[in-house]
Every structure is written in structure tokens, then in C-alpha cells.
Amino acid sequence: MDWEKLQNIDIRILYVIILFCMAIPMFKPIGLPVAVSENSRKVFQVIEDLPDGSVIWVSHDTGSGNAPELNPMISALARQAFRKNCKLVGTAFFSETVGPTLLYDYINEVAQEMGKEYGVDWINLGYRINAPATLKIMVDDVWQGAGGVDWAGDPLDKFPLMQQVRSIRNDVDLLFVTTVGSPGYGDWMQYVAEPLNKPLTGGASLTMYSGVQHYIRSGQLKGFLGGLRGAAEYEQLVDHPGQGLAGMDAQSMGHITVLVFLLLGNIGYFMARSKNGRQ
Amino acid sequence: MEQFGNIVSSICILMAWSYLIKENAVYNFAEHLLVGMAVGRGIAYTIEVQLQPRIVDGIIGQGRWSLIIPAIIGCLIYFRFVRGYEWVSRICMAVWIGYGAGNFLAFNPATYMPQIFDSFFKLDSIDNVIYFLVVISIVWYFIFTVRKDSGFGQQFSMIGRYALMIAFGSAYGSITMAYLSLIIGQLQIILRDTLHLVK
Amino acid sequence: MKRQLPLILVAVTAVFIMAMKFFNFGPFGAAAITEADIWIQVTYEFAFLLGAINFTLLHYGNVSRQKPRWIYSAIALVAMVLTCIITLVDGVNGEIAVFLYENIANRIDSAIYALLGFYVCSAAYRSFKLKNLEAGILLVSAVLLMLAQAPIGDAIFPGISKLGEWILNVPNSAGMRGIRLGAGIGAYAASIRVILGLERSWTGSGS
Secondary structure: OOHHHHHOOOHHHHHHHHHHHHHHHHHOOOOOOOOOOHHHHHHHHHHHOOOOOOEEEEEEEOOOOOHHHHHHHHHHHHHHHHHOOOEEEEEOOOOOOOHHHHHHHHHHHHHHHOOOOEOOOEEEOOOOOOHHHHHHHHHHOHHHHOOOEOOOOOEHHHOHHHHHOOOHHHHOOEEEEEEOOOOOHHHHHHHHHHHHOOOEEEEEOHHHOHHHHHHHHOOOOOOOEEHHHHHHHHHHHOOOOOHHHHOHHHHHHHHHHHHHHHHHHHHHHHHHHHHHHHO | OHHHHHHHHHHHHHHHHHHHOOOOHHHHHHHHHHHHHHHHHHHHHHHHHHHHHHHHHHHHHOOOHHHHHHHHHHHHHHHHHOOOOHHHHHHHHHHHHHHHHHHHHHHOHHHHHHHHHOOOOOOOOHHHHHHHHHHHHHHHHOOOOOOOOOHHHHHHHHHHHHHHHHHHHHHHHHHHHHHHHHHHHHHHHHHHHHOOOOO | OOOHHHHHHHHHHHHHHHHHHHOOOHHHHHHHHHHHHHHHHHHHHHOOHHHHHHHHHHHHHHHHOOOOOHHHHHHHHHHHHHHHHHHHHHOOOOHHHHHHHHHHHHHHHHHHHHHHHHHHHHHHHHOOOOOOHHHHHHHHHHHHHHHHHOHHHHHHOOOHHHHHHHHHHHHHHHHHHHHHHHHHHHHHHHHHHHHOOOOOHHHOOOO
16 A cells, blocks of 8 residues: 555545534534533632622623634623623723624623613623723723723713722622633733732633643632633533534534544554655 | 625635635635725724724813823824834834833733742642642753753753643644634534524 | 934833832822823824724735735725725614624634634644654643543543543643743843843844
8 A cells, every 4th residue: 555645635635524524513413411621610600609799890802713712601601690690891802893792792692681781781891902001990990991981982971880880999809801812811810810809710712721721720710611612511501502512513523533634644654654664 | 684694704704715725816805805894994993982082082071181192102103104204103112112011020920920839839649749840840941041961950851841742732632622613613604504504 | 312212211111110010109109000001092092093004005005016916905905995984984883884894804804713723634634743752742642632622532531531631730731830930031031121221123223
């Protein structure tokens, strides 16, 4: 057998294979159980332990690229928070053009279903330029940091919730941040969570999963939702399956396919090497 | 209207993914369309949601005329485009860089110090011993001012190197999962939202 | 003046921020920091057109000189102008503006980003070879994590998710902390060099 060929399969054939392998479970779901990790459980618990009616600051610091991983977390958070009559104050520091809209859409969908009103139970302050400066201002004066307007440019004095939330220091009980890098946990810890001793939790793209583990160990981050899998686990915990769980079977098939590719590449490499060695 | 939006979305996804076959005109069109739209919306968003309230409510409404000074400093950046006066734009950059460096040195230790303190804990379990040894060996690996040609120093540095490989390997594993889930997001739009082939 | 003024400004701004944080100036110190933050926000807000001007100059140059692929530059410019006008007229949350942005720009953006998913597969096939011990450790760690994080991993090898969690929590976490400690010291040193004027590459004159 010509092992060289195994190393030189047209890459486009592999692209088609991975697409098919990931699409098949969408047509015929396998329904594999998703074990809930300790980190996801911690996120759920820290929110569950809040007194009813607490204020949660949710920052959806994402662009449209990683949004499919992080959006389901926002829906699940809104569901858990609204069940406990918690208030949500949202920001989105990563992208001025995408983050605020996604935050609004995903919370609004749950809010309408659960009879929660914009401006009373939740609000979206949207994007402000330069996250570090804005965060530092908001620590003592949310209105000033937000420039006095919400994400749509409407003045904050017309929203009852904002009469209650004047500063992160005094009026916010928990920080829930979903991030894809910068601004991210570093900024939130540096300027808000550590100086004010506020609990910080949330989720991030799985690209950051291995890089935040040391923050969880040191207790600076109270639990963590890792990408789509983390979102799926969180959906299970809030007992409302959604987009996260729906994608898990496809995810499994994708992983198996990547492992098969990895194996093929290495078999080809070793066989070709041993053949060359013999020659 | 929603279905029309989904159809447009699916076409856009396929245009972008056509790059997988090879670089082509459809992909280039999509790429430049995206960049242009992002810049256009960025300008409009900043004017409507940030600049207008700042000028109308902040500076004029509240009478905070002192904010004209930072506004002028911000505008100095446009001197980059004035031939012979490019250096003026560095005044604005200097303020930003100074602010960034000062902020980092003033506020970062709050997150950095707990990382150091948390590395020194009771060595009462195998996990804790492994953890401690790995942290120390990696820090040792990154000290380049000491020669580590032979003996214990070299061996300990090698442990750090292997530990880094474990960390990078797990990072690769996580990243694979992250990127595959992005494909799932796009497939859901095409197969579920647009074609209604799956639930 | 041209070279010295920016360097002095860097030092003054940085020292001011640090002094207000480290020395106890009471309410004055806190108010001064907040005022500095607001000023910085304002400088950024008024500099927002920098990227747009750069973008326009670049693409306008391509079109006016009819450079190769100038047609794409023209598309980018037209898209920018139209989106800006539509968003300003319709409002950032207007129906047409949101429809266009969500269904075209957002979709292309996330689809291009998702191309990375395909490239990860191609990297696994083409580059991830067991060439030496280091590559072997990297490969084993990656394979274990991939199996541990997908639900199918537990179905094939029961308990592998626990092993994956252990790798993440102990060797990986310790490894990342080592990197973080090393990088942190580097970042502090770089910041001090900037403040002291030893690092001047940002002025365009080199260190």
C-alpha cells in the first residue's frame, strides 16, 4: 500500500467529511448524556445562593465570531436570574456593533416569556469605548460611565431600575461576564471584582478554557462555563434545554472525526517513515 | 421577513465558506462587504450613542466645559494625516499610553498577587505537590539569565518544558472544541432556521 | 519638543494615575482618578474616526489608482457609506439597520471565524505528528481533553471526563499559572520602561 497517499489526501475532502459528520446527528440526534462539571455547578450555585431580588451585572463581551458558544449562556442566566426575581444590568465591551444587540435579543426573549419588563427588571447599557476607563467610572457612578444613556441612546432617568443602580460598589451583588479575550476577566478582576471584593463568575469561549483554570483555583473566579459544552451543562442545571444541548451530539461527532484525522495523519507519517527507513 | 432574513444569512455563510474550495470572487466580495458594513455601523453607532449624548447632555447640558480639553486632545490624533505635523498626534497617543501603563502598574497587582500567594499552599496531597512543582519548574524554565546547561537545573527546566506541553495540549483540545462549535452554529442557521430540515 | 513632549506626557500621566491610587489623598484622590477616566473616555470618543479615515484613504487610493482588485475596495467603500447613512437615518436599532447588520455582516463575520473549525481539522491531519517526546505529550494531552470534553468520550471510556477535569485543574492550571507569573513580570517591566522613556518604539523612533 502506498502510505504516502494517506498523508496527502485532498484537504477539501476532509472538510466535506467533517461537515457531513457534524450534520448527521442534527438529523438523527444520539441524545448522549452531558455530565455536569464542577465548574459549571459552581456558576449555577453562586447565582442560586444570591438573595431574591439581587442585582446581577452581566457583561456579554463578545463579537459575532464566538457568539454561538456564548449566547446560550445569556439565555440560561436570564432564566435563572428572573426566576429569583433578580435584576439584570447589561453591558457589552468587546464590540460596539454586535455585543449590545445580542445581549438585548437573548435577554429580551426570556424576559418576554417570563413577563419581565425592560427598564424595570433588566436594562442594557450597551457598549462604551475604552473598557478599563468605563469600568473604573462605573464602580462609583454607573450613570456617568454609561454616558447617561442606555444602549439605544435613551436617557437613563426614564428607567426605574436605574434609580436603584447608581454604582457597582453599592448596588451590584454579582458580576457575570462572558468573554472572548480582551476586555475579559483580567479587566473585570483588576478594576472591579478584586478592589470591591465582588464575586465574579461567567463563561468564555473554550479557546480560553485552559487559560482561566488558575483563576478558578485561586478563587478569583467563582466557577466557569466553558463554551458550548458549559452552556449545555448550565441549561441542564436551570432545567431548560436550549441551543447548547442541541449542539452537543454534533460536537461529539466533530471530535471523533478530528481524532480520526489525527490518527490517519500519524499512521501515514509512521508508515512512510518506516518505509523510507527500510529503503 | 424572518425567513427572508434566514435565507440571506445562509447565502452569506455559504459565500464565506466558499473560501474552503479556494480563494474566489464571491468570498472576496463577502469579505469586503463585511469590513465596509462594520466600519459604517461603527461610525453611526459612535455618533448616535456616544458622541451625541456626550456633547448634547454632558458638555452643553451639564455645562461641563472642562471636557473640551480631552475632546481637543482626542482630535489631535487626526494630525497623523497632516503632512509635517504628524508628531502632534503623538501627544494624544502619549496620554493613552501613559494612562495604560499607569493603570496597569496601579491596578494589576490586585489580580497578580493572589496568583503568587495561591501558589504556596499546604503540600498535603499529591495534586498540591504536582501543582507546586509544575509552577516552580515553569518559572525556572522562563528564567533566561541563568545558565541551565547541565545537572539539576537542566533537568528541572525540562520538567517545566514537559508541563508546558501538557498545558498547550489541553489548550489545543479546548480550542478544537471551541472552533467546532462555531461550525455547529452556522449549520443550525442553514439546516434548522432556513431549510427547516432539523429541529 | 517633538520627541520630548510625548515622552514627558507619558510619564506625567502614568505617575499621576499611580500617585492617586497608591497615596491616600482621600476623596480628592478618588475624584481625580474618576475625572481622569472620564477624560480618557472623551479622548477616545473624539478619536473614533481614526480607523474610518485610514480605511477610506486606503480603499479610495486603491480605487482612484485602479490597483489590482480595486473593485473590492469600491465595494467596501460603498458598503461603508450606505450602512452609515442607513444606520444614522433609521437609528442604530431601526428595523432596516438591524436587519442588514444581523443578517449580512454578522453572518459573514461568524462564518469567516468558523472557518477556523475546518483549519483545526486540517492541522490535526497535516501537522500534529508524533515526532518526539514533547510532541507526544502535547498530543496525548490534546486527545484526552478532546475525548473528555465531548459527551461521547464518557460513552466510549467511562470516567474520562474526570481525567480531563484533573488535567485541566492540576497540570494545565499550574502550567498556565507559571506562564501568567512569568508574563506578569515581563508586563510590569515593559510598563516601567515605557514610563521611563526607555521604550520609544511607539513614537516611531525605535527603542
